[in-house]
Amino acid sequence: MEYDIQIFSLTKKFGNITAVDNLEIQVKKNTIFGLVGPDGAGKTTTMRMLCSLLVPDSGTAQIGSYNILKENEKIKQDIGYMPQRFSLYGDLTVLENLEFYSEVYQISKKERKEKIESLLEFSNLTKHSYKLADQLSGGMKQKLALSCNLIHTPKYLLLDEPTIGVDPVARREFWKILFELREQGTTIFVSTPYMDEAERCDEVGLMNKGRIVKKDIPSNIINNFDKHILCVYSDENHIARNLALEEKYVMDAYMLGEGLHIVVDDLDYASEKLREKFNNKIIVSSIKETAPSLEDVFVNIIKSEKR
Amino acid sequence: MNLKRIFSIIRKEFFQIKRDKRTIAIIIMMPIMELLLFGYAASTSVDHIPTAVYNNDIGIESRDLLDSFVNSQYFDLDYNATSMQEIEEYIDNGNAKAGIVIPPEYSKDLKNGKTAQIQLIVDGSDPTTAQTILSSAGGVVQSMSVEIIKETRGIEMPQVLDLRSRVWYNPNMSSINFNIPGLIGVILQTVTLMLTSFSIVRERERGTMEQLIVTPITKMELMVGKIVPYVIIGFVDIVLALALSVFWFRVPIAGSITLLLLFSVIFLFGSLGVGLVISTVSKSQLQAMQLSMFMIMPNILLSGYMFPIEAMPDIVGKISTVLPLTYFIKVLRGIILKGNGFGQLYQEFIILTSFGLGFLMIATVKFKKKIE
Numbered sequence: 233m234e235y236d237i238q239i240f241s242l243t244k245k246f247g248n249i250t251a252v253d254n255l256e257i258q259v260k261k262n263t264i265f266g267l268v269g270p271d272g273a274g275k276t277t278t279m280r281m282l283c284s285l286l287v288p289d290s291g292t293a294q295i296g297s298y299n300i301l302k303e304n305e306k307i308k309q310d311i312g313y314m315p316q317r318f319s320l321y322g323d324l325t326v327l328e329n330l331e332f333y334s335e336v337y338q339i340s341k342k343e344r345k346e347k348i349e350s351l352l353e354f355s356n357l358t359k360h361s362y363k364l365a366d367q368l369s370g371g372m373k374q375k376l377a378l379s380c381n382l383i384h385t386p387k388y389l390l391l392d393e394p395t396i397g398v399d400p401v402a403r404r405e406f407w408k409i410l411f412e413l414r415e416q417g418t419t420i421f422v423s424t425p426y427m428d429e430a431e432r433c434d435e436v437g438l439m440n441k442g443r444i445v446k447k448d449i450p451s452n453i454i455n456n457f458d459k460h461i462l463c464v465y466s467d468e469n470h471i472a473r474n475l476a477l478e479e480k481y482v483m484d485a486y487m488l489g490e491g492l493h494i495v496v497d498d499l500d501y502a503s504e505k506l507r508e509k510f511n512n513k514i515i516v517s518s519i520k521e522t523a524p525s526l527e528d529v530f531v532n533i534i535k536s537e538k539r
Numbered sequence: 540m541n542l543k544r545i546f547s548i549i550r551k552e553f554f555q556i557k558r559d560k561r562t563i564a565i566i567i568m569m570p571i572m573e574l575l576l577f578g579y580a581a582s583t584s585v586d587h588i589p590t591a592v593y594n595n596d597i598g599i600e601s602r603d604l605l606d607s608f609v610n611s612q613y614f615d616l617d618y619n620a621t622s623m624q625e626i627e628e629y630i631d632n633g634n635a636k637a638g639i640v641i642p643p644e645y646s647k648d649l650k651n652g653k654t655a656q657i658q659l660i661v662d663g664s665d666p667t668t669a670q671t672i673l674s675s676a677g678g679v680v681q682s683m684s685v686e687i688i689k690e691t692r693g694i695e696m697p698q699v700l701d702l703r704s705r706v707w708y709n710p711n712m713s714s715i716n717f718n719i720p721g722l723i724g725v726i727l728q729t730v731t732l733m734l735t736s737f738s739i740v741r742e743r744e745r746g747t748m749e750q751l752i753v754t755p756i757t758k759m760e761l762m763v764g765k766i767v768p769y770v771i772i773g774f775v776d777i778v779l780a781l782a783l784s785v786f787w788f789r790v791p792i793a794g795s796i797t798l799l800l801l802f803s804v805i806f807l808f809g810s811l812g813v814g815l816v817i818s819t820v821s822k823s824q825l826q827a828m829q830l831s832m833f834m835i836m837p838n839i840l841l842s843g844y845m846f847p848i849e850a851m852p853d854i855v856g857k858i859s860t861v862l863p864l865t866y867f868i869k870v871l872r873g874i875i876l877k878g879n880g881f882g883q884l885y886q887e888f889i890i891l892t893s894f895g896l897g898f899l900m901i902a903t904v905k906f907k908k909k910i911e
Contacts, residue, residue: 280910283753284753284909285749285752285753285909285910286909286910287909305755305757308753308754308755309755311753313750313753315746315749315750317746317749318746319745319746319747319748319749319750320747320750321551321555321747322745323554323555323558323559324551324554324555328551328554332547332550332551333754335543335544335546335547336544336547336548336751336754336755336756337754337755338541338543338544338755364558377750380750
């Protein structure tokens with residue numbers, strides 16, 4: 233298997249805090265790798281080190297044939313990086329931003345016009361070409377940022393929570409673009425706080441406290457989960473949660489979506505006992521097993537790390 | 540270094556400047572406002588100066604002279620003194636700003652074709668007024684001399700009237716001609732330092748720097764691209780300020796304009812270098828603003844623009860020698876007022892060039908294509 237991004241015991245400390253701790257990741261060529269994890273897990277720091285915005289304290293990484301320490305400038309010709317925060321010029325128009333970056337990446341004049349036009353079309357921004365970037369909606373801003381990063385047809389895309397604060401429809405549209413890019417041969421390294429997005433990746437890595445605690449194909453991660461999830465719907469989910477947590481056989485209980493998810497080993501025993509416990513105290517409309525989602529798995533892993 | 544890439548940064552900067560009304564205000568309005576405000580505050584258009592007269596002469600000639608003083612509109616002969624002591628009192632208590640003393644032999648001297656003396660006493664505590672008094676009195680006496688020569692036709696006299704001026708209290712006078720050149724230096728420094736100190740910090744604050752430094756653009760390209768627009772703007776400002784001072788304030792440029800512009804560009808680079816250093820060490824635009832003020836204030840106060848360096852205490856005077864503006868103001872005054880050539884200013888040339896290169900070098904070292 234050929235790897236496009238290889239991270240070797242990458243470490244970065246800020247004062248006493250180890251933001252990234254001996255991180256090891258391999259990303260296969262032509263795939264989308266999703267990096268998920270709670271705030272402060274070290275995702276942004278990892279991204280920044282990969283595109284040499286930050287110098288690692290130790291360890292290194294290889295992107296394609298480039299070493300991020302030795303060829304930190306050459307690499308820039310081949311990567312696209314979208315920072316978490318909108319980082320284009322808000323006081324320039326959509327077109328001016330694209331033109332500026334095409335000049336910076338030294339795209340020849342002939343190619344430039346064609347490339348910009350196709351990117352505008354690709355990202356549905358053609359009719360907004362003359363708007364100032366600041367006047368765009370969140371979703372359009374992100375598409376513009378991505379377009380500016382695609383102007384030099386990078387082989388590797390590093391996207392730091394690219395869809396944060398973007399509405400679900402625009403998020404779906406954004407991911408459609410990512411899939412198309414993968415089809416065209418781009419390797420994408422993306423961090424996201426959204427589990428539905430993580431499930432769309434070819435591979436996900438769960439990052440916590442600067443380390444990868446789980447890494448696999450999303451379906452494998454779910455299938456390999458060895459516990460059961462009971463989903464409870466009741467009029468008083470908070471009380472239900474507190475009641476559930478009093479029980480020894482309940483490993484965890486947390487709200488997810490509309491329901492209360494309770495993690496247990498023995499499904500039949502637990503559902504029987506819980507029914508008894510809830511009886512007379514709260515009105516429960518249903519208690520039944522639900523298939524674990526990626527989020528269930530990750531919540532459990534992060535919680536067990538804390539213990 | 541790739542010129543096209545530098546050019547793209549320059550173009551981008553101008554696009555941004557064009558859309559930023561506050562920056563345009565700083566570029567265009569600040570020099571005009573400052574020149575007009577400071578220029579007028581230091582203006583010499585003083586007239587109807589209260590004057591005390593001590594006339595010892597009884598001839599008609601002395602009365603003619605006093606009439607022409609009154610007719611000039613500059614002088615109001617409000618007080619008649621009967622002794623030198625009285626003149627002194629009038630000026631001492633501030634009633635009169637000037638005193639005219641005509642000696643007893645004035646008319647006689649004129650009739651005999653001798654040079655007649657007039658004494659002028661000036662209160663120098665307000666230097667700008669004093670300067671006006673001196674020059675207007677000079678003018679009055681000058682035209683009076685011409686009159687007398689016309690009347691006496693043919694008689695050869697090397698000098699008809701001799702105005703002996705004495706400035707009291709403040710022999711170091713400054714006036715508009717003296718102020719404007721210094722002001723040009725101050726404005727140029729303020730504008731360029733502030734604008735450049737914002738230019739990189741703004742990119743960092745808005746997050747645009749993060750995107751820019753993951754591109755293959757080099758550090759030098761980025762820096763040059765950031766400096767050039769402000770060199771151009773600084774140049775526009777100096778031309779604007781010079782035009783205003785020549786055509787509005789009527790301060791003629793005695794020396795070479797080319798030389799003046801050359802020095803301005805050298806000074807600009809230093810000032811921009813300081814701005815860039817500020818820009819690389821500040822975390823926010825507010826911090827950059829505070830640091831710029833911290834740099835600008837001593838330059839204004841201690842460069843000799845406001846107070847003569849000669850009058851400063853030793854230690855403070857030493858500080859002035861490390862301020863680039865001190866040298867630039869010397870150059871400006873030298874060229875505009877005295878018509879100095881390069882030969883007289885080569886020392887300042889060396890110092891200003893070193894300042895410029897030094898600060899640009901510090902900025903280059905300080906500026907990193909990384910984020911903290």
